[in-house]
Amino acid sequence: MITRFTALLLVAGAGWLAATPAQAQVDTVRASTLPPAQLAEKYYNSGVAKFADKSYRSAIQEFDKALAAKPDFAKAYYNRATTRYELKEYEQAVQDYDQAIKLEPNGFTSYFGRGQARQALNQPDAAEQDYTKAAEAKPDYAPSWYYRGDLRFEKGDFKAALADFTAAVKADPNYAYAYHDRASTQRQMGNFAAAVQDYDQALKLQPELLSALLNRASAKRRLGDLKGALADYSAYLAKRTDNAVAYNNRGSARFEAGNYKGAVEDFSQAISLNPEYAFAFNNRAAAYLKLENYKQAAEDASRAIKLNGSYAEAYLNRGHAREMLRDADGACQDWRKAADLGLESGTAYANASCE
């Protein structure tokens, strides 16, 4: 479901594939027009071919030779950088992009590529700057906007992210990922109806983008459309049954709908897919509380706490379970711990029920 950016080898004349999230370019030069003396270009094209075969190490060697023959060969730097990115050698990729930019300061592709590499190096601010340069140089290149939007989303600057995703879909109206992430941005801003609309659009453009189904379900839940949410979750789970998050979410929706037994089933499924999934343990504890199975509830909450020692909600829920199990002291301890971890309701419960 999550498509990582893929470097695409471009033979001259090829364009973008709009539906894919982003394409770094590996430029090529038409081989048939090569003059006999152009040794560097020959190596270069050989490198491009090796890249296409995913023989990245060999490709690097070819680009090395090309650069040895022609040290100001900007495209060779660019392609070597892109190849290194594929090999996850991000620092060296950044160095090569630096060279390419130095030689060709007006191209946008190197900025974009360096942005990707810096993002991989977890330098979001530097990456954001590169995307900005790329977007300035070529505003109709949608991925620059898209990736900058994601970085801004992650910073929590949803307003700026929203503008970026809007620019991305303006540059490329078939950009499903951009619709998807704009939907998520709307959702974070509390605009659930707008979020549902954008997820709809993303799914229309790319029906196999299943995360849109999952996220649309959550947005519908927040809109109070439990029925619609459950339908989306189930549609997702009909296609993919290996995602613990999806089961955890459907379980939560079932919980909200008062179907506590169904919720327990979903949380159990999530746990069997990911035995370390603290959320699912905590949520199953919540469902057991509703089913008045306080012993199981306390056990599950304990499992969640064992997986995450600072899990405030799990302490709170275990407090509720312990109260009903007549362990008043234990309950008070848990509520106070939940309060220490930032849940105000913990204080309220402790004040009302503890000595």
Place this chain on the structure above:
Amino acid sequence: MPPVNKRRFALLLMKTNSTFSASVSSRGFSWLSRLMLPAALVLSLLALSPNALAQSVEFSKDRFGDNKEGLKEALRDIKAGDQWYNADPPKYERALPNYLEAQKFNPNNAQLNLKIGDCYLNSGFKSRSLSYLQKAFELDAEVDPRMHYLLGRGLHLNAKWAEAIAEYKKAMPPAGAKNALGLQQELRKKIAECESGLALMKKPARVFIDNAGPGVNSSFPDYSPVISADESVILFTSRRDNSTGGQTEPESGGFYEDIYQSSRSGKQWGAARALNEPVNTDGHDATVGLAPDGQRMLIYVENNGGDLYECDLRGTKWSKPQTLGRRINSNAHESSASYSPDGRFLYFVSDQPEGSLGSRDIYKVEIEGKGKAVNLGPGINTPYGEEGVFMHPDGKTMYFSSEGHNSMGGYDIFKSVYENGKWSKPENLGWPINTPDDDVFFVISASGRHGYYSSIREDGQGGKDIYQITFLGPEKPPMLSTEDQLLASRVAPVKETVLAAAVPISTTQVTILKGVVTDAETKQPLEAAIDVVDNEKNLVIASFRSNSQSGRYLVSLPSGINYGIVVRQDGYLFHSENFDVPAGAAYSEVVKDIALQRLDVGVKVVLNNIFFDTDKSTLRKESTGELERLVALLNETPKLRIEISGHTDNVGNAAYNQQLSQNRAKVVVDYLVTKGIEKGRLTFAGYGMTQPVAPNTTKQGRQLNRRTEFKVLEK
């Protein structure tokens, strides 16, 4: 019948006598037999197939010719039981052992099953009636004209609401039948009770109901618990075989009532012991109420149709109970009462007819006043009985039992709050606190966390037992966590910050202030007067005394008042504390031990109830009471010379603080002079921040340091 039972059931019996006879004889039921016959026939025809073999087995030689001895004995038992059963008034519980013996010999006699069912209906184990009544009906649908009514009762008392309604409907007399109106009314009331039960049971109260444990409960009946506001002491009534005087009551065969007391030790109650004379006597002595501080008790005495008495705790000994007087005790039956938290008013129950809204009603009276007791009115009192009144230490929340309102049967416990000049609509405390049977004499702690009442339950130590109710409050919603993979190009999910709103927690609005008063020098407990003053109005609201033996005191301070607490005793300087409890302040318990100082040269006393405007040296009007106390002290002790001193915390400039504290001290001295105190007896000083009594590092510490003090210079 013991007084407590009588208090509960006398009316019930009277009422049933006027409608349904309490005995099984068919006197006055001609209408019913006429009504019942065809219906019963239809029913027995309908029931023919599964119950074709069910037929009443007579206690006759034809059936038991092979066991003449057994038959003779069974007939003897029935005869003995009948004597109790047909007595006036009937003694159902005493008839039961005989009947049950005969039942062992022949369990299939319709008449005997009916009588056992009827006895159980009128016993402490009402729910046990149902199986016998159902069997009686199965054996002979026409065994008694009241069959459907009795089945309705049996089902009702087992909380089988819908089935009970069906039986009550079958028992409904046709319009125009003899006594039809009254009977219809009664049945309609019962049906309404079942409907209330059905509704209340759907949303049970979130409580734990626990046996109060072996420290309190015995194999004998234990009931009518009363507690101090902080639940440190419980007093209750019990009918044990070590009863004072050791006699049994001829009518019931039970021991006479005595009052027992137990103290809390940790989470348990310590072993209860009976109070000595003069409280416990050879006759019945029953608990009714206890002041929040546990120093004043109300008891019930059988005199004069049932009267209320009170006694005080002096050290460890209760004084001789005194009648509450004619404004409270009429010739009618006064059975229950509760003090207001300031001890000035009494809420009590009486069935005196004058001004009554029907049956027993709740009244309020100023104990030391002259006015007549006032009926609490139709918001609280109904045409049916009200009983077991209890005023919470917050002074506005009343708990009481009623047969009216939306009771699910018999007396149910209700709660009403006095706000904006009227009582709120009484709220049924709900299932499982309330049951189809009588639920009465409920008390609740100041914190509102625990209630106490008596009940007959299967997990009891025997007979009626005292139970503790733990109120859990509204359901505590669990919290879920979800996350979503919000960015299509990212794998890491984003946690959703969906937070369920915290539910409002309703806690009672009262502050309990308690502690021990001692002599500052000898550290010995001290009996002292404790005045609770409304500073705003400069009015003494209530006066209490600390216990002479333990020095303990407890005052309940309902929210919404700036309180001055003045502790005084002859030969000691008064001690003042300030408790500003704003309106809406939630429950809290403050422990404050107070050491009184003898009037000696060099002794210092903090005047906690002198208030100044912020950063100014103008006295606020709430200070008047404290200043008047100071004037009184100086007038009473003509040789007394004092220094008034002002102190500040360490916030701000030292010179400024010194000046401010000095100005403030001077203002107090000036005030005293205007009240005629000779100038030469008074000096003033401002010490600024130089004499802290607590670290200035906390808010509380700084508050303690900002103070006005006086020091004895000469006496």
